[in-house]
Structure formats: structure tokens, C-alpha cells
Amino acid sequence: MIPFNFGPIARTSAGSTHDTINLSSLPLHVMLNALVGSTSVEEFIAWLWHDLYKPAFHWVISHRTGNPSWHHVPGMGAFAQAEKTFAQRMNICEGLVKTHHGFQSRIPHFALHETDFISDQSDQVNLGAAVNYIQLSLAAEPALPTLLTRSVIADAFIEVVTKDVAKALNKAFIDKGRTPIERVRFEFETVSNLTFSSSPNDAEIWNEVGKHFDVCLNDNTFIMRHLTPVAIPKHQVFKTVFTADLTAKPLLPNEMLDNTVSLSELLVVYQDSRTVIIAVPQSQLYSDDLPKKIQDLEKATLDTSRHRLEQHFNILTQKDGIDYLKAAFDSQIEVRAVPDRLCKRPRKNKLFRPLNDAVQHPVKMLSETRNASNKRVCRLTGTPFVSNLPPAQIRLDQLFSSKFVDTEFVGFEEDIAPLTHLYVINSPEAKKGISARKSLRGSFAFFAPASHYASDDQELKAVEQPPLDIGGRFHNQLNRITVTTQEFTLFQQISRRVIAKLWQQIAPDEHLPLPYLGAIALTHEKKERVRNLLPHLDLIFSDIALKAYPFESEVSAAIEVALGTTIKPDPSAHQKHTLLKMAPHITTVNSLSTIPMLIDDNVQVSLTKAFFEREKLLTQVTNELKRSKKRVNQKNLWLKLVLSNNDPVTAVFESSAATINMTRIPKISSLEDIAFKDAEDFWDRHIDTGDFAESWKQYVQLKQNTTNALEEFPALLLLLQSLQKQKQEPQNPAKIKKNKTSAHQQLDLFTPQNTDEI
Amino acid sequence: MTQQQNKSKTLEETLTDALRSTVKLDLDESVKLAVQTLLLIRGPLDPKLFKRKEMFNPYPVLVKYIRASNAETLGGLVNDVQLAISPNFITLRCLGEVAETIYRSETKFVKEALRLLKKETTPLVMLMKKIYQDARGGIDEADEAQLLLEGASEGKA
Numbered sequence: 001m002i003p004f005n006f007g008p009i010a011r012t013s014a015g016s017t018h019d020t021i022n023l024s025s026l027p028l029h030v031m032l033n034a035l036v037g038s039t040s041v042e043e044f045i046a047w048l049w050h051d052l053y054k055p056a057f058h059w060v061i062s063h064r065t066g067n068p069s070w071h072h073v074p075g076m077g078a079f080a081q082a083e084k085t086f087a088q089r090m091n092i093c094e095g096l097v098k099t100h101h102g103f104q105s106r107i108p109h110f111a112l113h114e115t116d117f118i119s120d121q122s123d124q125v126n127l128g129a130a131v132n133y134i135q136l137s138l139a140a141e142p143a144l145p146t147l148l149t150r151s152v153i154a155d156a157f158i159e160v161v162t163k164d165v166a167k168a169l170n171k172a173f174i175d176k177g178r179t180p181i182e183r184v185r186f187e188f189e190t191v192s193n194l195t196f197s198s199s200p201n202d203a204e205i206w207n208e209v210g211k212h213f214d215v216c217l218n219d220n221t222f223i224m225r226h227l228t229p230v231a232i233p234k235h236q237v238f239k240t241v242f243t244a245d246l247t248a249k250p251l252l253p254n255e256m257l258d259n260t261v262s263l264s265e266l267l268v269v270y271q272d273s274r275t276v277i278i279a280v281p282q283s284q285l286y287s288d289d290l291p292k293k294i295q296d297l298e299k300a301t302l303d304t305s306r307h308r309l310e311q312h313f314n315i316l317t318q319k320d321g322i323d324y325l326k327a328a329f330d331s332q333i334e335v336r337a338v339p340d341r342l343c344k345r346p347r348k349n350k351l352f353r354p355l356n357d358a359v360q361h362p363v364k365m366l367s368e369t370r371n372a373s374n375k376r377v378c379r380l381t382g383t384p385f386v387s388n389l390p391p392a393q394i395r396l397d398q399l400f401s402s403k404f405v406d407t408e409f410v411g412f413e414e415d416i417a418p419l420t421h422l423y424v425i426n427s428p429e430a431k432k433g434i435s436a437r438k439s440l441r442g443s444f445a446f447f448a449p450a451s452h453y454a455s456d457d458q459e460l461k462a463v464e465q466p467p468l469d470i471g472g473r474f475h476n477q478l479n480r481i482t483v484t485t486q487e488f489t490l491f492q493q494i495s496r497r498v499i500a501k502l503w504q505q506i507a508p509d510e511h512l513p514l515p516y517l518g519a520i521a522l523t524h525e526k527k528e529r530v531r532n533l534l535p536h537l538d539l540i541f542s543d544i545a546l547k548a549y550p551f552e553s554e555v556s557a558a559i560e561v562a563l564g565t566t567i568k569p570d571p572s573a574h575q576k577h578t579l580l581k582m583a584p585h586i587t588t589v590n591s592l593s594t595i596p597m598l599i600d601d602n603v604q605v606s607l608t609k610a611f612f613e614r615e616k617l618l619t620q621v622t623n624e625l626k627r628s629k630k631r632v633n634q635k636n637l638w639l640k641l642v643l644s645n646n647d648p649v650t651a652v653f654e655s656s657a658a659t660i661n662m663t664r665i666p667k668i669s670s671l672e673d674i675a676f677k678d679a680e681d682f683w684d685r686h687i688d689t690g691d692f693a694e695s696w697k698q699y700v701q702l703k704q705n706t707t708n709a710l711e712e713f714p715a716l717l718l719l720l721q722s723l724q725k726q727k728q729e730p731q732n733p734a735k736i737k738k739n740k741t742s743a744h745q746q747l748d749l750f751t752p753q754n755t756d757e758i
Numbered sequence: 759m760t761q762q763q764n765k766s767k768t769l770e771e772t773l774t775d776a777l778r779s780t781v782k783l784d785l786d787e788s789v790k791l792a793v794q795t796l797l798l799i800r801g802p803l804d805p806k807l808f809k810r811k812e813m814f815n816p817y818p819v820l821v822k823y824i825r826a827s828n829a830e831t832l833g834g835l836v837n838d839v840q841l842a843i844s845p846n847f848i849t850l851r852c853l854g855e856v857a858e859t860i861y862r863s864e865t866k867f868v869k870e871a872l873r874l875l876k877k878e879t880t881p882l883v884m885l886m887k888k889i890y891q892d893a894r895g896g897i898d899e900a901d902e903a904q905l906l907l908e909g910a911s912e913g914k915a
Binding site for chain 1: 785817818819821822878879884892
């Protein structure tokens, strides 16, 4: 189980639909409001603490409507004295925060309200009316040969926009003579021993709870302290700290897992294999000429993509005087502002901005191209395109090396789309003085967050009724249906952390290869790292538990996966093993997931939780089988013997007998003696319980389990060693040097895995 | 059981205790019979075998000859193995009942025991060894050889 806790819930309604909950946490809600709804630096600061007292969960029945009402506004009710204090401390107008729900023209108020950019998202389907969204669209079928390039472009796009937003925010603060906010820290404390009267008045709530809240600025960090009274002591575990990093710097895995979120995570609303939709601040804080800004962003995305592809992934973007990346940007890639933005939602306006219209935009682009009179079709990916590029070579031997064998994956069309050209020209057999390239052939690992998370419409019951829930809001179950863009962000955040946790296993001190996309991308040039990832893939089959007080729920975030590797060392793997055989696959992170993996160019297996459970069993059972002789490995032999219907004890006896080095047997014993001793050791380790009957039953159980494991997953024969988690022990240089001096000492260099012990 | 008591136990007493243990086991009759058959083979081995210069370890030898036998009856299997290892075996009163079951009876347990002994020889020998050694007080004639092997299997011999 992977636990997450980004803070308590923030809303129990979704525009027109009430009595619902949204698992998006309070920090996400206020950060996104500040980033997309502020029209000034003052408003930005005010949005950060507009819902400050929600974590008190003070609910009463409204005298006016008869419905439960969440008392949380600084400057009102029990928290009346807070606004003045904090507004003065933050040097902002009094009134902004207090009026964030009710418009009052006579006192300072926000230019935009939540009805303009979040409440109008209705029942999960709309973008905020007044929000500026910038969209990257890739008019390409989501085929694997272009996956890395598409992902690098998406990563570059998010990086460019995020850095630009961070720069603009920084400048806006400095222009107003204020210290720029680089981090926003939310501290959520819990307390369980408070007792309230049956009908607590404002003074009591303030003294017990309200006065412990705080808002302050410490250097570049904006800090908010909250206190949640809980009814049951064990629910104090809901306390947490959340930090939003607004610097646009990429985060390390341990920072991400320590509940810090980056600006790029906050701004990205939606991402899939064809599009990224990113929110940017209002024009007063970001740019008053968005069309011009978008042109600049597209140019910067092209430049950053080229740098990444060439420098980080060794991918050629130009050949024979043709710039294929530029051609792709001209014909297949578009950066635009999502249309139909309103400056402010007019009252009773029923027109919305469906999220789906934006998500489907790349498909619409493809559809329009497919109907164009001058359309061409890519024979490797099936993508229709219109381009000024000269027609590609028709003969396959002019496109690929002589070793290319995957003709069954090539269509009958006679052209290559610009994005696909990047795959073609990076052939390992490239001629004309260009060195062989392995980035787009052979081993490949790709893990990226996807916005297609599994969402069940489910009733959720709070873990407890909060002590100040006088109105009984959490007395009954609430319907969890609301998928606002803020909840999209929440699930992206979870997906990114699962991927970061995976990356942390092999490179804890390094950023993700595509940090702004939140993705791992490894090519054949780093094939060892692809293999190092394999033992840790069981993480993808973990269930995820999200704590969002007063709820705790299992959730299923999604990731996009493509995985191909070579199990046995094969220097020519990148020539035979093309990416055409593989397809990206979107899976949810939970115990029912499946990850397809291509191994050794001709076998594809489906990794599942059961697969890894069997792997763990077999690893445990075979851990001590370390003999080997003349390339016969005892562990592999044992697996084959068990698969051939031998019992596990006999398999130890036989595999031992076959791998004992006869020249090192003591004179007093025979090969059978030693093999039997090995089998007896195995019996003592895995079967003997001290009770004869129980030991036999244990033996029968082990026999069934091992046989079933291999019959169910024969691929374990190939994969067992690759999937085993092994500690990599650094070699002592002095020892290596010493071992070079004599044959006798050199024996010590071999790991036990390869050493004949006798 | 103390070391003093172990030393004073005769082979007959050891086998009697071992056979009694098998009767009490909460296992299928065929498994129990298979273990009793192994005790019938193991028990009366000629003591001189264990006094040779090279320490004799009966258990891997049992495995070898049981698997080599083509006998179609349990009695035939016992004969094959005993004759191959130690024709000068010792007859003991306590083995009479087991011998009668093995040689005279044709129950389904006998056939299943034979099948088990041929198919799962090593684990059954392992179980028999544990029962025999327990009855003898934790050590048997083959243990001195086993102690030497422990060093060998760790590459220290």
C-alpha cells in the first residue's frame, strides 16, 4: 500500500451539484486558485489563505437555507478577528479574503471569483471560464517509434511555460516592492483532546482552535499553520505538511515523496499521449499579449526539445540538410490558447468550456488532415500529415538497415511523417559518417503520468464526524463524483510520485529523465538502467491509499508504460529489437494492473502482481542455490527440474549433483553425499517445522506453490534473475588490484553466484 | 532425551520408537507406510557399514537405489535396495508388523506408497531420516560423515 496525504479536503460541492466530495486537497485548491484566478500580487497572496479555516471543519446549519454551511472565512464568525491581523501582516487590503464568496462593491474584493474559474467546472466536465490555458497538441498516432520524441517535446513545453510563469510571478512581486514567494508551506496539525460544549460559541471555537492558525512570511516562504480537531486519537495521523515550490526547478525524488510539489505539477491540468493542457496566470500577472507569448513559447519549446533530444538522448534531429524536428513543429505540432475564454462569467451564463473539446483537439487536427486533398500517410505509424518535406524513400532497404526484420509492422503507404523521420534517421546502421545510434532501438523504458485515472462513483463515509461538525455534514455518506481540473491535478500528482518512487530505487540523487513531464525515459544507451528497474516494478501493483481528512480512500492513478528489454547480454540487440513491436499501454496503479514487457526481441510477457508474488516465492526458495559448473547454473537448473514435474527437494538434490565441482570434493565423501546434504539444508531452511507431520504438509504446500508458479508463469524461467532485488556492493579498488596479482586471489573476485563452492 | 539415554538405546528400541512415531503422524496412510518402508530398509543395515574408513552415509545411497529399482511391488523395492546396500541385514522383531504389511498386503495404500517412494524419494528419505534420528536421540551412525560434509559444503574442506 502506498499512502498519500496532501492535506484535508477543500470542497463538498461541484458547482451545480451539492453533497459531493472532491478528494483534491486544500493546498491544491488554494494554490490553483492563486495561480489561475489572481489579477494582482495582492490577490495572489489573499487567495493563498482565503480558505484558511476549512481544516477546523466547523459546520453549522444555515438559518437562511437550512443546509449545512462550512464556516471557514477569515474575518467572519468565529474567525472574525483573523483577517485584520493577517491582512496587516501580509500588507494586503482587508476585505479581499472576507468577500471571496460574496461580492461587496463598497470594500476591496477579488476581480474574479471562484464561480469564474472553478465552481463553473460543474460536474467534472468543464474548464474554468476565465482561466488562460495553453495547449500543446501533437497530431500523431500514439505509436512507440515517436513516443520518446513526443515526450521530450511535451517535457520541453511544460518546462518552458513553467519557467516563464515563475519568472513572471517573480517579476510581479519585485515590481510591487515585495519579496517574491518561492515556496508556500502548509502545516496541518491535528489535536484529539479538545472538548467542546454541545453548542460551542464563536469565542470558544476561537480560543480552542482558531487562534492556533497562523499566516506568515519567512524569507521567501509563505507559511500557513492549521489545526484540525479530531474526535478519535488515532486520527491524529492525518497531520501532514505540504510545500508548493514556485521556482520552476525540477524536484528530486525524495523531495517529491516528502510532499513537495513543483510549479509544473500545479499548472498542468491534463496530459496524455497527444496533448498537454497547462494553466497560466491572468494577463495582469503573466502577459497581456498572449498570442505573441504563445509564439515565443513554441519557439522556445522547439529549441529546448532539440537540445534535449541531441544532448541528453543522442537523437539526431537533422540529416542531409533537412531539419526534421522543425518540419514536425510546422506540420504536426501546435501550441495554442484554449479558445472560448471569458473575461468573467456573466450571471446566468449557461455556456461552458468542455474539457473534452480541448482534449480532443489533436484528434480533430488529425481528422482534418485525413480529409485534406494533399494529405500523406506515414507507413510506420499510420499518421496522416501534410508537409513540405520531399517524399520519403519507397524501398525499405533505403530506409532501414539490412538487418531490419519487422516488415510485418510496416504499412503499405509510401511516406514517412516528420516525427517518424526522427525514428528513421536514427538508425543503428546509419551511413555517411554518422555514428550508430541506439536511442530509438533495443531496450526502452517509459513511465509517464496519464490523466486517465480509474474513478468510481462511490459513496464515501468519513472516518469520523469532526468535533466541530455541528451541522452534521459528515454524518451521512457523500457522493464522490467531482472530477474538477483540481482533482485531475491531484491524480497527476499521485502518478508522478509513484513514478518518482520507482526512479528513487535506482537513482535517488538524480532528477527524473523528463522531470517536467514527471516521466522516466530510458533508451538502449542506458540499457543497464532499464534492467535495474525491473526488480522494482512490483511497485506499480501497489494499492494507493489517499488520506484527505475526514476521508480515507483507495484511489487508482494512471500511468503510461512502454517496456522492452533484453534479458541476456546481446551486443546486437539494438539492431534486431526495433520499437515497432511494442505499444504504449496505459494502466492504473493498483493490484489488478498489468504491464506488458517485450523481452529478448521475440517474447512478450504480462507482468502482474501475481507474477511478482511468484517471483518472490521462487527467489526466496532458490536464494541459496548458488552452485554453477561449466555455464550450468544451479538455480536455473532447479527451475527447469521443477517445471519438469520434479519435487523441489529432489530438484535441489539433482541440480546440486549436476553443478558440484568434482575436483574439489573431499576424499571421504561422494557427490551424492554432498548433493544430499544440500537437499537436507534446503529441507531445514524451507520445510522443517520441528513437527514431522507439519513438515510434510509444508513440503506438499511448497511443491504445489513452486510448480504452480512456474506452470502459471513459465517466463519466470527467463526473468527470475533479472527481477530479483540485489544489493549492489561496491567493489573495493584495493581488493581488485590485489586480485590481479595471483590466480589464487583472483578467485575471490567472483561473486558467490558464479563460484563453485566445492 | 539426554545424551546418556541416547547411548543406552538399542537399535531395536530406536526402530520401535521411530515406527511408533510414524503411526501417530497426522498424514495419509500411504505416506506413513512409505516412511515405515524406509525405516524397514534403513534400520537393519549392517553396523559394519558405518565403521569403514570412508564414512558411510546411508541416506543418499537409499535415494540412489530406490530410484534405480524397477520393482513393481513394495516388497520387491525393499528387496532390491537391501540387497544392493547390505545383504547381511539384521532381522529385528519390531519390524515384523511392517514387513507383514509390505509383503502381504495389497491395499491401495501399498500401491500409493510405492508410487510415492519412486516419485518423491528424496523428501521421503529426508522425513524418515528426521524421524529415525529423533528416535535415536538426535544423532545416528551417519552423522559423523555429515559433520565433515558441513565443512565441505561451505568450501572449507
